[in-house]
Amino acid sequence: xxxxxxxxxxxxxxxxxxxxxxxxxxxxxxxxxxxxxxxxxxxxxxxxxxxxxxxxxxxxxxxxxxxxxxxxxxxxxxxxxxxxxxxxxxxxxxxxxxxxxxxxxxxxxxxxxxxxxxxxxxxxxxxxxxxxxxxxxxxxxxxxxxxxxxxxxxxxxxxxxxxxxxxxxxxxxxxxxxxxxxxxxxxxxxxxxxxxxxxxxxxxxxxxxxxxxxxxxxxxxxxxxxxxxxxxxxxxxxxxxxxxxxxxxxxxxxxxxxxxxxxxxxxxxxxxxxxxxxxxxxxxxxxxxxxxxxxxxxxxxxxxxxxxxxxxxxxxxxxxxxxxxx
Amino acid sequence: xxxxxxxxxxxxxxxxxxxxxxxxxxxxxxxxxxxxxxxxxxxxxxxxxxxxxxxxxxxxxxxxxxxxxxxxxxxxxxxxxxxxxxxxxxxxxxxxxxxxxxxxxxxxxxxxxxxxxxxxxxxxxxxxxxxxxxxxxxxxxxxxxxxxxxxxxxxxxxxxxxxxxxxxxxxxxxxxxxxxxxxxxxxxxxxxxxxxxxxxxxxxxxxxxxxxxxxxxxxxxxxxxxxxxxxxxxxxxxxxxxxxxxxxxxxxxxxxxxxxxxxxxxxxxxxxxxxxxxxxxxxxxxxxxxxxxxxxxxxxxxxxxxxxxxxxxxxxxxxxxxxxxxxxxxxxxxxxxxxxxxxxxxxxxxxxxxxxxxxxxxxxxxx
Numbered sequence: 001x002x003x004x005x006x007x008x009x010x011x012x013x014x015x016x017x018x019x020x021x022x023x024x025x026x027x028x029x030x031x032x033x034x035x036x037x038x039x040x041x042x043x044x045x046x047x048x049x050x051x052x053x054x055x056x057x058x059x060x061x062x063x064x065x066x067x068x069x070x071x072x073x074x075x076x077x078x079x080x081x082x083x084x085x086x087x088x089x090x091x092x093x094x095x096x097x098x099x100x101x102x103x104x105x106x107x108x109x110x111x112x113x114x115x116x117x118x119x120x121x122x123x124x125x126x127x128x129x130x131x132x133x134x135x136x137x138x139x140x141x142x143x144x145x146x147x148x149x150x151x152x153x154x155x156x157x158x159x160x161x162x163x164x165x166x167x168x169x170x171x172x173x174x175x176x177x178x179x180x181x182x183x184x185x186x187x188x189x190x191x192x193x194x195x196x197x198x199x200x201x202x203x204x205x206x207x208x209x210x211x212x213x214x215x216x217x218x219x220x221x222x223x224x225x226x227x228x229x230x231x232x233x234x235x236x237x238x239x240x241x242x243x244x245x246x247x248x249x250x251x252x253x254x255x256x257x258x259x260x261x262x263x264x265x266x267x268x269x270x271x272x273x274x275x276x277x278x279x280x281x282x283x284x285x286x287x288x289x290x291x292x293x294x295x296x297x298x299x300x301x302x303x304x305x306x307x308x309x310x311x312x313x314x315x316x317x318x319x320x321x322x323x324x325x326x
Numbered sequence: 327x328x329x330x331x332x333x334x335x336x337x338x339x340x341x342x343x344x345x346x347x348x349x350x351x352x353x354x355x356x357x358x359x360x361x362x363x364x365x366x367x368x369x370x371x372x373x374x375x376x377x378x379x380x381x382x383x384x385x386x387x388x389x390x391x392x393x394x395x396x397x398x399x400x401x402x403x404x405x406x407x408x409x410x411x412x413x414x415x416x417x418x419x420x421x422x423x424x425x426x427x428x429x430x431x432x433x434x435x436x437x438x439x440x441x442x443x444x445x446x447x448x449x450x451x452x453x454x455x456x457x458x459x460x461x462x463x464x465x466x467x468x469x470x471x472x473x474x475x476x477x478x479x480x481x482x483x484x485x486x487x488x489x490x491x492x493x494x495x496x497x498x499x500x501x502x503x504x505x506x507x508x509x510x511x512x513x514x515x516x517x518x519x520x521x522x523x524x525x526x527x528x529x530x531x532x533x534x535x536x537x538x539x540x541x542x543x544x545x546x547x548x549x550x551x552x553x554x555x556x557x558x559x560x561x562x563x564x565x566x567x568x569x570x571x572x573x574x575x576x577x578x579x580x581x582x583x584x585x586x587x588x589x590x591x592x593x594x595x596x597x598x599x600x601x602x603x604x605x606x607x608x609x610x611x612x613x614x615x616x617x618x619x620x621x622x623x624x625x626x627x628x629x630x631x632x633x634x635x636x637x638x639x640x641x642x643x644x645x646x647x648x649x650x651x652x653x654x655x656x657x658x659x660x661x662x663x664x665x666x667x668x669x670x671x672x673x674x675x676x677x678x679x680x681x682x683x684x685x686x687x688x689x690x691x692x693x
Contacts, residue, residue: 034480036421086667094674099419099480100621103614104666111659119654236656241488251481282499289492292485299485303477312478317419323337 005154007269007276012159013229015268017042017239019166020221021246022253022260023173028084028214029250030177031207032190033091034317036102038218039243040109041083045219046226047113048079050234053135053227054120068135072227080219083109084212091319092207098317106243113222117234136232139224160228162220167261169217174257186210190313193320203320221246245271248295254302254310267291335680348676355672359665366660371651378647385646386639394530396642397635401537402595404634406609406616408537408544409461409589411625412581414617415548416561418472422483424613425490426464426586428606430593432494433460435604438513438520438597439501449520457594458587464490465586466579473575487613491606498604512602522599533595540588541627548627557581589613622669640665 021038028035035041052075057063087105090096120130139160146157177183188196189206197203225239226232249267253259274287302310364375371378387393406423413420433456441449464486471477503511514520525532548554556577560567567574596608615637623630644658 036480036484090667090671094671095678096670096673097621099421100618101667101670103421103617104663104670107611107614107659107666108663111656111663114656115654115660118656244484244488247481248485251478282496285492285495285499288495289489292488292492296482296485296489299482300471300475300477303471303475306475317480321337323339 003276005151007272008155009158010272011265011269012163013268014271015264015266016159016163016166017221017225017229017242018246018249018267019170019260019264020224021218021243022249022264023166023170023257024214024217024219024221025247025250026214026253026255026257026260027173027177027186027217028211029255029316030187030190030313031210032193032313032315032318032320033088033207033211034098034102035084035087035105035211035214036099036247037083037087037105037109037215038102038247039239039241040106040112041080041215041218042109042222042225042243042246043113043239044083044109044222045076045080045216046222046239047117047234048219049073049076049223050130050132050226050232051075051079051116051120053132053232054130057132057134063134065134065138065141068132069138072132072135072139072223076219076223077216080222081212081216083219084215087215088208088211092204092211095319095321098319110237113234113239114236118236120234130234132227132232134232136227139227140231160224162224162228166220166224170257170261177257187313189320190315193315193318194322197320197322203322207320218243218246242271245291248292251302251312252295252298254298255312266294270294335682337678338681340677340679351672351676352669355668356665359668362668363661363664366664367647367651367657370657371653373651378651381647381650382640382643384643385650386643388646392642394528396638398530398533398600399642400631400635400638401534402592402600403612403616403619403638404631405533405537405540405592405595406589406612407619407623407630407634408540408627409585409592410617411544411585411620411623411627411630412548412557413585414561414620414625416557416578416581418469418578418582419480420465420483420582420585421480421617422464422468422486422613423585423589423592423616424609424611425483425487426461426589427593427596427609427613428487428490428494429460429464430457430590431597431604431608432490432497432593433457433590434520434594434597435501435510435513436497442514442519446519453520453598454591454594457597458590461586461588461590461593462583463586465582465589469579469582473578494604494606494608498606501604509605510603513597513604514602518602520598521602522595533599536591536595540591541631544588545627553577553580618666637662 021042025035025038049072053068053072056068056071083105087101090101091098139162141160143157147153149157177187185196185201186206188199189201189203193203222239226234230238245267249260249263252267253263270290273290274284277287279287364378367373367378368375385392386396406427409423409426410420434453437449437453437456441452444452468477468479468482468486471482472479498508498510501510502508522532525535548557556567556572559570559572560574560577564574567577597604601608619630619633619637623633640662641658644661645655647653648655648657
């Protein structure tokens, strides 16, 4: 029983960064932009928050957890947003190829994260491992009374606030995309930008906003990992391939935010399942491929069934230039 | 007079963009990128940027050994670039070169390990064949689904990368030496069985020759054969291809088989010619860099050579900068990333020009 609760807890903890990344990417992809820079932006968000918290804790006499948290949050949003902005300028305004630009952003972002994460304390003249425990404590604070309840409290209330924020954000995203006029406009751009343009929708503005906000959301996934999961420190490449897993989750969720919620918990569970089964070392490696295998199966099944509401946005990955119709 | 506010400028496609002009714009973008990189380096280290670029040069081509390694690694990157280029010609976004290379390496390593007692001629034939076959298999699976059910190939091939990675991790535990080390070590170190031989007493030159020959063959195939032409037609428009009687499914699967096979060769070269081992990080993200190579090289094998060399040059150089100035080696990825952004962005100014409002009014008056 205890093992099951710990497993579920860990699955949720692993799932939250994926949920942030996938929600952000769903918003981006609904505007027709396939941003393969998600892993990079997640690294940038994580390290951005870390830099902010580190500078604050090093320079303040008595760092206050709450202030550190707000600074880390702002820096994470800024860094990841900047990454998404570079992508947007290149693909939307300068019409560069989306796949290539996204991959370049991933290269840049991962380098950016590992570089600053790995050498920040040295650059600042310190020694040893970088640590921002004070700020991390604010991210890790649990709900006081509720988290003490056995089983229910452990399962539902034993997480930092970013976990609940991820869920809230995803619900709002779903409502926004499917229940508001602006969301409808956004989705129409992803299906056919020329049609949306003809209907008087400002395609460029929508694409910019959704890509940048989507990038910021992905960046929060990195921040969550750095602050709540690892407790305010950096391990080079510690975030691993979770960024790609977030991209996979978008497909798995068939571009619906609410599916991404349970999908993220499922992926999180699959990601760590090998630790909880009596497996030999070689079989563990096979089990680590499960999330990707499941994604391929979903991808194939969706394309076989050809249900219209399950398909990717029709104009996904295609550039839109008003001048070159046709 | 119209009451609608005229935008400050609008974008017009250039119909006669000259080769020289294009090259100048690209050169300007690279120079601008290098300046931005210099600013970043100076801000981080306070060093004289000229010293930094001297270190860059030194790291990439400073000694004859470094020069050869840079050339050989460019050749390998170029080879992986060839593994995505034909697919890109038909607008099939093969993001799976990383995995296709890995399974190629894996198959090569398997033959080297289990075939150690085979007669040499057989081993040296089987190794590349196994690599190519594995690459083909990894390439045609997503192609088959794309051809028949239009399954999104970008995401399918991307996912296959990680399945390949785990497959390699699984096999490493099978072959690891010593037990528990999670590493295979140098395969067949005694006798160097199955290793790519030296040519003219030079360890580095054979992969380079193989890839250059491949470039010529691929150029001829894409430009002068019927199959190469079919790839271009499918890329232009699948409907046109249908009307012209081209079997689109066949072209997609065949072309991806070629791509996977080329990636398999790259995997073979990496295991038999470079690392003499197998590890999950063997491809090292080159499958993704190769996409950049193919795209920036305009899918032309010879232009891709230049891009591949430039990227490897920058990488090797940045690693040297990082070690000389005591920076973390990931600095090289930041610098490469910045340069890529500039190069990607400059294409716009080659293909389009801006017409400003004022200029247009004057034209209107003239007319």
